Amino acid sequence: EISVRLPNRHVSVAEDEEFDKELSKLVHESMESRRLEGRSQARLDINMTIPMNLLRTSSMLNTSRGRVEEQVVGEGEGKEERKEESGVQFKLLMKKNNKQTTRNLHIPADCSLAANTIVKHNMQREE
Amino acid sequence: EEMYDFDSREREVDLPEHACRYCGIHSPSSVVRCIFPNCRKWFCNGRGNTSGSHIINHLVRAKHKEVSLHSDSPLGETILECYNCGCRNVFLLGFIPAKTESVVVLLCRDPCANASGLKDMNWDLSQWLPLIEDRCFLPWLVKIPTEQEQLRARQISAQQINKLEELWKSNPESTLEDLEKPGVDDEPQPVMLRYEDAYQYQNIFGPLVKLEADYDKRMKESQTQDGVVIRWDMGLNKKRVAHFLFPKADNELRLVPGDELRLRYNGDASHPWQCVGHVIKLTNEEVALELRNNQGVPVDQTHGFSVDFVWKSTSFDRMQAAMKTFAVDETSVSGYIYHRLLGHDVESQTLRPTLPKRFSAPGLPELNHSQVFAVKTVLQKSLTLIQGPPGTGKTVTSASIVYQLVQQNQGQVLVCAPSNVAVDQLTEKIHASGLKVVRLCAKSREAVNSPVEFLTLHYQVRHLDTTDKSELHKLQQLKDEQGELSSADEKRYKSLKRGAERDVLMNADVICCTCVGAGDPRLSNLRFRQVLIDESTQATEPECLIPLILGAKQVILVGDHCQLGPVIMCKKAAKAGLSQSLFERLVILGIKPIRLQVQYRMHPCLSEFPSNTFYEGTLQNGERFRERKLRGAGVTINERLYKGIDFPWPVPNKPMFFYYCLGQEEISASGTSYLNRTEATTCEKIVTHFLKSGVNPSQIGVITPYEGQRAYIVNYMQRTGSLRPQLYKEIEVASVDSFQGREKDFIILSCVRSNEHQGIGFLNDPRRLNVALTRSRYGLVILGNPKVLSKQPLWNNLLVHFKENETLVEGPLNNLKQSMVQFSKPKKFFP
Numbered sequence: 001e002i003s004v005r006l007p008n009r010h011v012s013v014a015e016d017e018e019f020d021k022e023l024s025k026l027v028h029e030s031m032e033s034r035r036l037e038g039r040s041q042a043r044l045d046i047n048m049t050i051p052m053n054l055l056r057t058s059s060m061l062n063t064s065r066g067r068v069e070e071q072v073v074g075e076g077e078g079k080e081e082r083k084e085e086s087g088v089q090f091k092l093l094m095k096k097n098n099k100q101t102t103r104n105l106h107i108p109a110d111c112s113l114a115a116n117t118i119v120k121h122n123m124q125r126e127e
Numbered sequence: 128e129e130m131y132d133f134d135s136r137e138r139e140v141d142l143p144e145h146a147c148r149y150c151g152i153h154s155p156s157s158v159v160r161c162i163f164p165n166c167r168k169w170f171c172n173g174r175g176n177t178s179g180s181h182i183i184n185h186l187v188r189a190k191h192k193e194v195s196l197h198s199d200s201p202l203g204e205t206i207l208e209c210y211n212c213g214c215r216n217v218f219l220l221g222f223i224p225a226k227t228e229s230v231v232v233l234l235c236r237d238p239c240a241n242a243s244g245l246k247d248m249n250w251d252l253s254q255w256l257p258l259i260e261d262r263c264f265l266p267w268l269v270k271i272p273t274e275q276e277q278l279r280a281r282q283i284s285a286q287q288i289n290k291l292e293e294l295w296k297s298n299p300e301s302t303l304e305d306l307e308k309p310g311v312d313d314e315p316q317p318v319m320l321r322y323e324d325a326y327q328y329q330n331i332f333g334p335l336v337k338l339e340a341d342y343d344k345r346m347k348e349s350q351t352q353d354g355v356v357i358r359w360d361m362g363l364n365k366k367r368v369a370h371f372l373f374p375k376a377d378n379e380l381r382l383v384p385g386d387e388l389r390l391r392y393n394g395d396a397s398h399p400w401q402c403v404g405h406v407i408k409l410t411n412e413e414v415a416l417e418l419r420n421n422q423g424v425p426v427d428q429t430h431g432f433s434v435d436f437v438w439k440s441t442s443f444d445r446m447q448a449a450m451k452t453f454a455v456d457e458t459s460v461s462g463y464i465y466h467r468l469l470g471h472d473v474e475s476q477t478l479r480p481t482l483p484k485r486f487s488a489p490g491l492p493e494l495n496h497s498q499v500f501a502v503k504t505v506l507q508k509s510l511t512l513i514q515g516p517p518g519t520g521k522t523v524t525s526a527s528i529v530y531q532l533v534q535q536n537q538g539q540v541l542v543c544a545p546s547n548v549a550v551d552q553l554t555e556k557i558h559a560s561g562l563k564v565v566r567l568c569a570k571s572r573e574a575v576n577s578p579v580e581f582l583t584l585h586y587q588v589r590h591l592d593t594t595d596k597s598e599l600h601k602l603q604q605l606k607d608e609q610g611e612l613s614s615a616d617e618k619r620y621k622s623l624k625r626g627a628e629r630d631v632l633m634n635a636d637v638i639c640c641t642c643v644g645a646g647d648p649r650l651s652n653l654r655f656r657q658v659l660i661d662e663s664t665q666a667t668e669p670e671c672l673i674p675l676i677l678g679a680k681q682v683i684l685v686g687d688h689c690q691l692g693p694v695i696m697c698k699k700a701a702k703a704g705l706s707q708s709l710f711e712r713l714v715i716l717g718i719k720p721i722r723l724q725v726q727y728r729m730h731p732c733l734s735e736f737p738s739n740t741f742y743e744g745t746l747q748n749g750e751r752f753r754e755r756k757l758r759g760a761g762v763t764i765n766e767r768l769y770k771g772i773d774f775p776w777p778v779p780n781k782p783m784f785f786y787y788c789l790g791q792e793e794i795s796a797s798g799t800s801y802l803n804r805t806e807a808t809t810c811e812k813i814v815t816h817f818l819k820s821g822v823n824p825s826q827i828g829v830i831t832p833y834e835g836q837r838a839y840i841v842n843y844m845q846r847t848g849s850l851r852p853q854l855y856k857e858i859e860v861a862s863v864d865s866f867q868g869r870e871k872d873f874i875i876l877s878c879v880r881s882n883e884h885q886g887i888g889f890l891n892d893p894r895r896l897n898v899a900l901t902r903s904r905y906g907l908v909i910l911g912n913p914k915v916l917s918k919q920p921l922w923n924n925l926l927v928h929f930k931e932n933e934t935l936v937e938g939p940l941n942n943l944k945q946s947m948v949q950f951s952k953p954k955k956f957f958p
């Protein structure tokens with residue numbers, strides 16, 4: 001979990017509570033509108049095949065500690081911001097103008113998606 | 128290849144366009160753009176001083192839901208959307224990994240990432256990870272700005288964010304600095320009792336109407352629905368009709384027939400399509416939308432449509448125009464009416480007409496003594512207020528007045544009411560008296576079903592059957608067949624139609640329309656000396672003014688200021704007094720309304736408390752039998768009550784009780800309303816008992832002040848009720864406000880609120896209580912917590928009333944016992 005705490009962070013309880021209410025309302029409404037739609041919805045035509053040609057078959061795992069990920073920071077005093085981060089290089093599958101494409105997406109090790117992949121990868125290696 | 132039009136707005140110095148509009152942070156990997164059409168602002172994914180990140184704060188506050196990433200961000204310029212269905216609502220999106228490859232994909236929660244939606248074995252649905260976690264975007268998708276960045280950025284508090292978002296609704300380019308400027312937070316000037324002149328009147332009301340208009344616009348335009356599924360149909364007039372579900376949010380937008388919606392289809396990127404249409408029918412949450420234009424409608428598509436509300440300023444424009452006319456045009460109303468409306472002290476004006484021998488009108492029920500008195504008084508005065516408590520025959524009285532006014536031959540009479548339903552009812556009654564009446568509808572409502580369609584202007588024009596109109600007929604037919612006419616024909620058609628409309632209008636004794644409808648250009652050349660406004664206590668003052676400024680010399684306002692007033696959405700405007708009706712102000716100014724005193728609706732035991740509390744004990748109970756006979760029902764109250772309906776009323780001849788429910792109030796799922804499960808359970812039991820004892824579902828109404836409880840009861844009854852779900856479905860469950868003006872044989876009122884420390888909310892308003900108590904003809908059951916409700920003086924009185932009548936009960940429904948519950952001390956004295 002990432003949380004940035006500022007030293008002067010002023011917490012206004014009333015506003016935050018109201019914000020939480022509004023947020024859950026928005027989520028609820030969004031779900032509700034989907035649910036209603038679902039009632040009359042025919043089966044979706046789902047094409048979710050993974051375009052293997054777009055994926056390089058070489059291992060995309062990079063779980064070694066040494067990988068350097070460049071953080072984008074404001075110019076100036078950002079030099080010591082270079083951070084070492086372990087994680088997994090994923091491909092994000094997208095559609096552009098109805099064509100499948102992928103983009104690289106680095107997901108840090110502490111995220112469940114990456115963590116599970118790492119576990120699986122290690123298991124495979126042990127076998 | 129992205130298709131955005133970048134508008135060159137004036138930006139704050141030094142900051143790039145993509146800087147967070149709250150704090151100024153602008154590193155491309157930390158910012159996201161809101162792509163709501165009129166917004167397109169950038170925000171960062173940092174929390175700053177608030178609990179949610181700035182972008183989430185914005186999306187929630189503005190109710191926007193779609194975003195795109197910066198072109199210099201790791202993923203490049205990308206709109207976040209469901210890979211499968213294209214849904215762009217970020218509150219529904221999440222990542223799903225492939226089972227074997229290091230591939231992820233964005234999918235919407237329902238239906239695409241749902242086990243039943245996606246049967247593809249390659250993907251691991253169990254790992255769905257929402258895009259928004261702990262009130263910010265996943266930090267590896269949109270970077271959280273570093274601590275240093277956040278410290279260097281502009282510090283903005285949650286309150287400032289709220290204010291800024293408020294400001295953006297009226298001026299999207301406002302900045303944080305604008306918050307400091309004077310005027311932003313100023314309260315509007317409140318309404319007064321008396322005004323020096325019509326200019327002062329306009330200066331007070333103009334800004335209030337503007338506030339309400341701005342609020343209405345913002346609210347309606349934020350109601351975009353995505354992922355709408357369409358069922359296509361074709362109307363008899365060969366116009367395309369789209370059917371779809373339009374879920375209603377808590378107490379916000381209420382669609383009404385005639386509203387304009389824009390339907391969009393973005394599925395085909397090369398041919399995006401959109402078209403505006405009118406709502407012609409509403410059943411539950413299904414909308415029927417008649418499209419304006421049949422061309423290019425993607426009828427082969429059913430999914431992936433969006434719907435926006437098209438806000439129209441017409442009604443507000445007409446109010447403003449009426450106030451202006453009132454001020455600048457000396458002939459807009461008579462001198463007497465002018466001074467009266469402004470609250471000036473003028474000698475009451477008495478007219479000396481020849482009074483008729485009979486005050487009742489042909490074709491309408493015989494009037495009772497207080498109704499006759501009302502009609503007689505109206506004819507002799509230039510300004511009369513008539514107060515019609517529940518069930519006292521307001522509509523018949525109004526129709527009889529109109530009949531007598533027409534007999535005086537002073538020109539055409541204009542009859543208005545704020546709501547279309549009320550206008551239709553009155554039109555029907557006036558027609559029954561044999562007068563020539565025309566019902567003028569807004570053009571957008573012409574396709575809406577109405578019980579008085581044959582009296583509408585558009586119907587009458589279409590069915591004029593004289594030979595000199597035959598050219599119009601031919602052109603009309605051609606237009607119906609082809610959808611459109613050549614421009615020359617169209618011109619000719621329009622001018623012929625205008626002529627025909629004028630003829631029909633001129634030929635009428637009475638013209639009926641809504642108050643706003645009175646501002647219709649088709650009436651602009653007509654003058655009306657006599658104007659009657661029914662339900663005038665539900666209209667705002669500027670709304671009432673619209674029919675009056677067409678030359679009023681004799682004005683009759685009918686209503687009941689002891690029932691609910693006009694609905695004002697903007698709190699500021701309501702607080703400043705826009706929610707006070709003209710009728711109410713005139714009462715405060717000392718004009719005594721004539722009260723209709725005989726009620727025909729309620730069983731005597733049900734009218735007693737409202738009469739004593741709201742009408743100084745003046746309500747008398749009419750003889751129902753005669754009234755029923757007249758309406759063709761021919762059923763007496765006793766027959767209805769005792770034959771076949773076996774219900775355990777605690778006191779046999781008093782069909783009412785207050786049922787002690789010790790339930791907990793809860794905040795509803797939406798976070799904006801309340802519900803009470805115990806009361807819902809009890810409500811279902813009572814409803815089931817009624818149904819089992821032979822009561823028809825249409826005879827039962829359930830009233831509750833809270834939308835959360837309304838939805839819960841509807842759901843609970845259908846799910847849990849022991850009888851067929853369809854039976855429960857036919858029972859109307861609605862808010863107090865939407866039951867105003869209507870009645871049911873049996874009413875169950877669920878009060879919901881049950882807490883020791885907070886107030887009782889909506890129930891505090893005596894006028895709302897009055898409406899709630901006066902909806903039932905034969906039986907009333909109130910579900911509530913007497914301990915809590917008795918803290919409020921008025922409710923305390925009501926509880927004492929039930930106790931004294933031995934109808935305050937508890938225990939199981941088949942063994943009700945008088946409750947010995949102790950009341951709380953009321954907080955302050957009720958006048």
Ligand SMILES: [Zn+2]
Pocket residue numbers: 161162163166167168185186189191
């Ligand atoms: Zn926005």
Ligand SMILES: [Zn+2]
Pocket residue numbers: 147148149150151152170171172173175181
């Ligand atoms: Zn920010």
Ligand SMILES: [Zn+2]
Pocket residue numbers: 209210211212213214234235236237238239240
């Ligand atoms: Zn989807």
